[in-house]
Amino acid sequence: MALTLDDLRRHAVARTLFAPTTLPRAIARLGFVQADPIRAPARAQDLTLRHRVCDYRAGELERRYPRLAVEEDFFVNYGFLPRATQALMHPRTPRTVWPAARWAQAQAVLAFVRERGCVHPREVDAAFAHGKTRNWFGGRSNASTELLDGMHYRGLLRIARRDGGVRVYAAREPTPPPADAAECAARHDALVDLVVAKYAPLPAASLGQLLSRLCGGVPQWRGERAAALTRARARLPSARVNGVDWCWPEGENPASKRHAPDEAVRLLAPFDPIVWDRRRFELLWDWAYRFEAYTPAPQRKLGYYALPLLWHDRVIGWANVARTPRGPRPSFGYLAGRAPRDAAFRRELEAEVERLRAFLGADD
Numbered sequence: 001m002a003l004t005l006d007d008l009r010r011h012a013v014a015r016t017l018f019a020p021t022t023l024p025r026a027i028a029r030l031g032f033v034q035a036d037p038i039r040a041p042a043r044a045q046d047l048t049l050r051h052r053v054c055d056y057r058a059g060e061l062e063r064r065y066p067r068l069a070v071e072e073d074f075f076v077n078y079g080f081l082p083r084a085t086q087a088l089m090h091p092r093t094p095r096t097v098w099p100a101a102r103w104a105q106a107q108a109v110l111a112f113v114r115e116r117g118c119v120h121p122r123e124v125d126a127a128f129a130h131g132k133t134r135n136w137f138g139g140r141s142n143a144s145t146e147l148l149d150g151m152h153y154r155g156l157l158r159i160a161r162r163d164g165g166v167r168v169y170a171a172r173e174p175t176p177p178p179a180d181a182a183e184c185a186a187r188h189d190a191l192v193d194l195v196v197a198k199y200a201p202l203p204a205a206s207l208g209q210l211l212s213r214l215c216g217g218v219p220q221w222r223g224e225r226a227a228a229l230t231r232a233r234a235r236l237p238s239a240r241v242n243g244v245d246w247c248w249p250e251g252e253n254p255a256s257k258r259h260a261p262d263e264a265v266r267l268l269a270p271f272d273p274i275v276w277d278r279r280r281f282e283l284l285w286d287w288a289y290r291f292e293a294y295t296p297a298p299q300r301k302l303g304y305y306a307l308p309l310l311w312h313d314r315v316i317g318w319a320n321v322a323r324t325p326r327g328p329r330p331s332f333g334y335l336a337g338r339a340p341r342d343a344a345f346r347r348e349l350e351a352e353v354e355r356l357r358a359f360l361g362a363d364d
Helices: 005-016 023-030 044-049 060-067 083-088 100-116 121-128 143-153 181-199 204-217 219-235 278-285 343-360
Strands: 070-074 078-082 132-134 140-142 157-163 166-171 238-241 244-247 265-267 307-311 314-324 327-334
Touching: 005 278, 023 044, 023 060, 023 078, 044 060, 060 157, 070 083, 070 157, 070 204, 078 083, 083 181, 100 121, 100 143, 100 166, 121 143, 121 166, 140 143, 143 157, 143 166, 181 204, 181 219, 204 219, 204 244, 204 278, 265 343, 278 314, 327 343
Parallel strands: none
Antiparallel strands: 070 078, 132 140, 157 166, 238 244, 265 307, 307 314, 314 327
């Protein structure tokens, strides 16, 4: 039977909105959880995990992070991923080559971190007085902070925990390099498969885009992108639907009846796996959703941090959620201009708001 967009839509929803489980299992199942610091009403990583972890509360990932086998690092975006997955990306060879003087600074800081165990950036700044530097946004920031960030990206340091949202660093043990070209290709393919498993079903153009973004996590393999993409296209199941080529992980059937949608209403983060790929989102739901937090206020159409509203397997609108002393206060918009006149929808929407209230700890 030929696949339809309805099949792909149900597949996209069912495979990522799995039955809520433990935090470690949810991260392993997702493969990667994108992080974002904006709290409107909570950070993106928390909004993503709340649908997939039993009784999840805002900030739980940060609180439990030191005891979890997960790492903060750059993958296709910055976020959290299993330690074993992070190891596949290292040793990382950045495109920016540090001069000898910079490496001398890094080795001195690394020795300081090893001696202390864990260090806050202000401790490094106080000990070394690296001064100020110009950051990506044209402002001034501590040079020690930029150095620590570069050492983390190069695999010299890891994030041990956060104090008040600030990264606290520890030394990271080096990962052995691939033994040969075959192991290098195997590691690369494993990362590609993780990307596909995270965002499938994927349009062919999105697969190519994600492999380009993966070059940020493994810049040393940038020259191997085309070969990795060729291998992925050869091994992944695919089909053409409405003139667009789609692919998904081996062993999955997008047309399976097991993908029947449930009754729940869900408010999704802008970086949720269902939402992140804007190309795929528009193809599946015929709506060009845009994240407008960085759009000037007069030009916003949906709001500062609009959360797409999913019911069954359809995205029918959005909500902006304000945090008040009495709990979250959502304001809704609907693509059809009004809410569905369905008692089941109203019941499920109220249940979602109550889940949001518990997630944010409004009763505390």
